[in-house]
Amino acid sequence: MNKLLIKNKMKNVFLLICLVFALNIYAQNPAFKGQGTVNQVSTVSKPVQKQWKGVFSFEDDTIYFSNNFEGGRLNGIVKDNDSTFTVLITSENTPINTSPWYAFKIWSKQKKQIIVNLTYGEGNKNRYYPKLSNDGLNWTAIDSTNYIEFEKGDKNFDPKSLPTKVQMKLNVNQDTLWVSAQELQTSKHIKKWSEDLSKKPFISNRQIGKSKEGRPLTALTIGEENTKRMLIVISRQHPPEVTGYLAMKAFVETISSDLKIAKEFRKKFTTYVVPLMNPDGVDNGFWRHNVGGIDLNRDWTSFNQPETLAVSEFIKERERKTNGKFYFGIDFHSTYDDIYYTIADTYKGNMSGLVPEWLAHVKKEIPGYNPNISPSDKMEPAIISRNYFYVSHGMEALVYEIGDNTDRDFIILKGKTSAIELMKLMLSKL
Numbered sequence: 053m054n055k056l057l058i059k060n061k062m063k064n065v066f067l068l069i070c071l072v073f074a075l076n077i078y079a080q081n082p083a084f085k086g087q088g089t090v091n092q093v094s095t096v097s098k099p100v101q102k103q104w105k106g107v108f109s110f111e112d113d114t115i116y117f118s119n120n121f122e123g124g125r126l127n128g129i130v131k132d133n134d135s136t137f138t139v140l141i142t143s144e145n146t147p148i149n150t151s152p153w154y155a156f157k158i159w160s161k162q163k164k165q166i167i168v169n170l171t172y173g174e175g176n177k178n179r180y181y182p183k184l185s186n187d188g189l190n191w192t193a194i195d196s197t198n199y200i201e202f203e204k205g206d207k208n209f210d211p212k213s214l215p216t217k218v219q220m221k222l223n224v225n226q227d228t229l230w231v232s233a234q235e236l237q238t239s240k241h242i243k244k245w246s247e248d249l250s251k252k253p254f255i256s257n258r259q260i261g262k263s264k265e266g267r268p269l270t271a272l273t274i275g276e277e278n279t280k281r282m283l284i285v286i287s288r289q290h291p292p293e294v295t296g297y298l299a300m301k302a303f304v305e306t307i308s309s310d311l312k313i314a315k316e317f318r319k320k321f322t323t324y325v326v327p328l329m330n331p332d333g334v335d336n337g338f339w340r341h342n343v344g345g346i347d348l349n350r351d352w353t354s355f356n357q358p359e360t361l362a363v364s365e366f367i368k369e370r371e372r373k374t375n376g377k378f379y380f381g382i383d384f385h386s387t388y389d390d391i392y393y394t395i396a397d398t399y400k401g402n403m404s405g406l407v408p409e410w411l412a413h414v415k416k417e418i419p420g421y422n423p424n425i426s427p428s429d430k431m432e433p434a435i436i437s438r439n440y441f442y443v444s445h446g447m448e449a450l451v452y453e454i455g456d457n458t459d460r461d462f463i464i465l466k467g468k469t470s471a472i473e474l475m476k477l478m479l480s481k482l
C-alpha cells in the first residue's frame with residue numbers, strides 16, 4: 053500500500069517536472085519571425101530540368117523504386133550494398149529555396165528491411181519529415197526509431213535548423229510502399245476535392261485558364277454568381293506547401309458548410325477559390341517553381357506566367373461583370389512555423405481594419421495559440437499576391453502560413469475557426 057502511494061507520488065512529481073521542463077523549452081523557443089523583404093526578380097521563363105520517370109531496378113532484380121506518378125520526385129539511386137540505397141533528389145533549377153521535394157514508391161520480391169539515405173547535393177538539406185503510405189492516400193509520419201538525421205543545424209527555424217542528410221529504415225515487401233516529403237495532394241486529388249464540393253447547389257467549378265503545360269486552372273464559386281461583395285482564396289503557388297493547402301481546404305469547407313453563419317455569409321458574399329495555382333509544379337514534383345522555372349509568387353507585377361495572369365484576369369473580369377468589389381484576399385502557404393504575413397494598418401482597403409481584428413478573434417478562440425503576425429509596410433512593386441490583391445483591388449489581404457510540421461488535426465481546427473471568425477466579422481461590418 054505504502055509502496056504504491058510512494059510510487060504514485062513519484063509519478064506526480066515526475067509529471068510536474070516534465071511539464072515545467074516542457075513549458076521552459078516552449079518559453080525558450082522564440083516564435084518564428086518569418087522571412088525578410090521580398091525583392092523583385094525577373095519572372096521571364098527560364099529552363100527547368102525535368103526528371104527521368106520510370107522504375108529503377110538493380111542487377112539482382114529484387115527491389116524496385118519508382119517515381120512514375122504525379123507528384124513523384126527521385127533523380128537517382130545508388131545501391132550501396134545488399135540492403136542500403138542512397139537516393140539523390142535535385143531541384144528543377146537554381147537558385148531555389150530549401151524545400152526539396154521527394155516522393156517515390158518501393159516494392160520488393162521478398163519481405164525485407166532496407167535502409168534508404170536521402171541526399172540533396174551541395175548546398176541543400178532535408179526539410180520534410182518522411183511520410184509513409186500503403187495506398188498513396190492515407191499517410192503516417194515515419195516512426196522516429198526508424199529515422200536518423202545527420203549534421204542537423206542548431207537553429208529553431210529556417211535552413212539552419214535542417215539536417216544535410218537523413219536515413220530511413222523501411223520494411224518493404226511485394227506491396228507498394230509510398231514514401232513522400234508531405235502527403236501527396238496532386239492535381240488529381242485536388243480535382244476530386246473540387247468536384248465533390250461543387251456537387252452542392254450553391255457551388256460551381258469553372259476553368260479560368262491553363263498552366264504552361266496545359267493543365268486546367270480552375271476556380272470554385274461559393275455563393276451566388278453575381279454578388280457585388282467578393283473574396284478570393286488561393287493556394288499551392290509553391291508545390292510542396294501541402295499544410296497550407298490543408299488549412300485552405302478546412303477554411304473553404306467551412307464557408308461551404310451548413311453552419312448558420314455560413315448560410316448567412318453566402319447570401320451576402322461570394323467566395324472564389326483557386327485551390328491549385330501551380331498544377332505543373334505539383335505534378336512534376338518541383339520544389340518551388342512552375343514549368344516556366346519561376347516562383348509564381350514573384351510574378352504579381354509582371355504577369356509573365358500563365359498561372360498568375362489567369363487569376364488576375366479572372367479577378368478583373370469578376371469586378372467588371374458584377375460591378376462589385378473584392379473585400380478580402382488570402383493566399384495559403386507553408387513554412388517553418390505558423391505565421392501571418394499581413395499588411396501594415398496604415399494601408400486602408402475596402403474593409404479597413406478587417407485582418408488585425410479577425411486575427412485577434414481567432415487568437416481568442418484558440419487559447420494559448422499565438423503565432424507571429426508580421427505586417428509589411430511595403431506594398432509596391434506588388435511582386436507577391438497579397439500586395440497585388442491590395443494595390444490593384446483594395447482587398448484586405450494576407451499570406452496565411454502553416455508550419456510544415458503543424459499537427460494535421462490542429463490545421464483543420466485552425467482553418468475552420470479562421471473561417472467562422474472571418475464570416476462573423478465581415479457580416480458585422482456590413
Ligand SMILES: [Zn+2]
Pocket residue numbers: 290293385386
Ligand atoms: Zn510559399
